[in-house]
Amino acid sequence: MDIYSLSGRFLRLLEAERAHSLTIRALSLGLGPHYAPPARPALRQQLFGLDFPNPIGLAAGFDKNAQVPDAMLRTGFGFVETGTVTPRAQPGNPRPRIFRLPEDDAVINRLGFNNRGLAFYKARLLKRRNRPGIVGANIGANKDSDNRIADYFTAFEALNGCADYFTVNVSSPNTPGLRGLQEPEMLRELLHGLSTIRARLPHKPPILLKIAPDLDRDGRQEVAHVARDSAIDGLIVSNTTIGGRKSLKSPHRGEQGGLSGKPLFTLSTEVLSDMYRLTEGELPLIGVGGVGSGNDAYRKIRAGASLVQLYTAMTYEGPALIPAILDTLAALLERDGFANIAEAVGADHNR
Numbered sequence: 542m543d544i545y546s547l548s549g550r551f552l553r554l555l556e557a558e559r560a561h562s563l564t565i566r567a568l569s570l571g572l573g574p575h576y577a578p579p580a581r582p583a584l585r586q587q588l589f590g591l592d593f594p595n596p597i598g599l600a601a602g603f604d605k606n607a608q609v610p611d612a613m614l615r616t617g618f619g620f621v622e623t624g625t626v627t628p629r630a631q632p633g634n635p636r637p638r639i640f641r642l643p644e645d646d647a648v649i650n651r652l653g654f655n656n657r658g659l660a661f662y663k664a665r666l667l668k669r670r671n672r673p674g675i676v677g678a679n680i681g682a683n684k685d686s687d688n689r690i691a692d693y694f695t696a697f698e699a700l701n702g703c704a705d706y707f708t709v710n711v712s713s714p715n716t717p718g719l720r721g722l723q724e725p726e727m728l729r730e731l732l733h734g735l736s737t738i739r740a741r742l743p744h745k746p747p748i749l750l751k752i753a754p755d756l757d758r759d760g761r762q763e764v765a766h767v768a769r770d771s772a773i774d775g776l777i778v779s780n781t782t783i784g785g786r787k788s789l790k791s792p793h794r795g796e797q798g799g800l801s802g803k804p805l806f807t808l809s810t811e812v813l814s815d816m817y818r819l820t821e822g823e824l825p826l827i828g829v830g831g832v833g834s835g836n837d838a839y840r841k842i843r844a845g846a847s848l849v850q851l852y853t854a855m856t857y858e859g860p861a862l863i864p865a866i867l868d869t870l871a872a873l874l875e876r877d878g879f880a881n882i883a884e885a886v887g888a889d890h891n892r
Contacts, residue, residue, distance in 0.1 A: 553857075557639035557648075565604070568612040574860045576617040578867055583874050583881045584619075588825050588847055589747035589774050591675055591705055595619035596882050597838060597866055600829050600850035601679035601708065601751075605656045607665040614674040617863035622850065623666070624679030625710050628695045630658030631683055634715060638798070641856075642791035646833065647805075648853050650781070651798030653715045654681050659699050666703040678704035679751070684716050690731050697735055702744040709735065709773075712753035712780035714799045720753055725763045732771035739772075747774035752816075754779035754809045754830060761812065765819035775825040777850070778813040781805065782830075802853035806831025810844050814889070817845025822887050833858065835869020842870075842882065843889040 552560040567573065584595040598620040599613050607623040614621055633655025640649045656662065666678070680696040682689035697707055709731065711722035722731060732750065739745050750773055752764055768776060781799025789804060809830025817826055828846030832838050833854035841849045855862055870882075879885045 553641070553643075556637070557641050558636060561603075561639070565608055568609040571612070573609075573612040573615060575615045576860070576864055578617050578864065581867070581871050583871060583879070584867065586847065586882050589706060591620075591747070593619045593675060593848065595867055596842065596846075596848045596870070597863060598622060598827070598848055598850040599855075600852040601625055601677075601710065602650075602652075603852050603855075607662050607676075607678075610676045611669055611672060611674065614676075616860040617867060620675035620677065620705075620848070622677040622679050622708060623704075624656070624662070624708070625654050625681040625713070626656050626659060626662040626678065626696060626700075627654050627681050627683045628659050628686075628692050628699075629683050630656060630661070631685075640791075640793040640796045640798070642789060642793050642802070643857070644790040645794075645802065645804055646854070646857060647789070647791070647800060647802030648856065649793060649796045649798045649800050651715045651796070653684060654713065659696060663700055663703055666700065670703070675705045677706045677708055677749075679708040679710050681710045681713065682716070682719065682722075689719070689722065690727070690734065693731060694734055694738055697748075698738055698742065701742045701746070704746060706747040706749060706774075707735075708749045708751050708777055710751050710780070712751050714753070714755075714781060714783045723752060723756065723760065723764060725767055728764065728767045729771070732767065732773055736772040749773065749775045749777050749827065751777040752779055752812075754782045754805065754812050755784060756812065758815075761815055762819055765816055768824060769820055773824075775827065775847075776816055776820070777827040777829060778816050778846075779805075779809045779830050782808060784808075801830070803831050803833060806833075806837060810841060813841060813846055814844040817887055817890060822890070832866075833862070835866040835873065838866055838870055839873045839885070842885050843887070845887045845890065847882070847886050
């Protein structure tokens with residue numbers, strides 16, 4: 542057993558948020574693992590004008606304040622998404638607000654966009670400017686904002702030139718009313734406004750929209766229509782779910798908040814596949830939700846994902862999970878006769 546497996550066992554004995562804070566502190570001190578993935582041309586791809594060394598990324602929520610993106614890139618991730626950041630610092634919801642469900646390989650959180658605000662976040666991103674590695678910024682709105690759409694504009698403009706891509710998070714279930722921004726009129730106003738701002742800024746980064754897995758069929762169709770009509774570059778499918786409790790075994794299954802981890806996999810993959818169909822494969826998708834193995838990542842890719850993100854599984858399996866997923870992905874591509882990831886994207890739709 543290596544030191545990271547031992548430290549992981551120790552951290553899981555602690556209250557979840559305390560364990561997370563200690564992990565961020567250790568990583569900021571350079572105590573994280575260093576894994577240099579072997580060169581695998583089959584796992585590389587160009588998307589949004591960016592060169593992704595592999596398709597496995599760290600989902601937003603782990604590094605809310607952009608404190609350790611480079612440390613996470615060194616674990617083998619092909620890209621890292623930081624945030625969610627809001628214009629003003631906010632404490633989030635009362636603690637406790639993170640609940641491990643080990644019996645279900647899951648987590649429920651109701652953090653509520655706790656973060657240190659734009660100024661701190663921007664300073665951290667500026668410190669790593671010109672370093673290698675793809676780092677995204679996930680932006681959100683303050684809970685007490687009088688104009689939530691304007692919050693996204695503020696964050697996007699303030700962080701211009703600091704991140705390789707931006708994710709517009711309108712799908713967290715832990716800020717009351719936030720998911721209402723997925724309604725067509727509000728979403729159209731938000732995405733059009735961001736595109737207009739981008740057109741006049743010196744840097745023109747990709748804009749991605751992160752959606753909820755709880756959208757019904759009509760909601761998915763409406764989001765797909767607005768997304769295709771706007772100038773955004775892709776969709777992230779999906780955020781945590783407010784459903785999925787009936788099959789859970791953990792005593793924490795009744796906690797309010799967003800459910801992530803293994804129980805989310807089937808639903809999030811179904812929504813991913815549906816969004817690939819609704820966008821006719823013309824809008825790149827990032828698949829998130831319940832990924833815990835190379836086989837899971839491959840299923841997302843075949844369902845329509847060009848890239849895949851994870852977070853919850855790493856809290857249980859540790860950083861060794863990333864190279865294991867990459868090894869499995871490379872083997873599966875070779876087994877099925879795909880020369881690269883791009884050939885496998887949406888393969889299940891071509892049966």
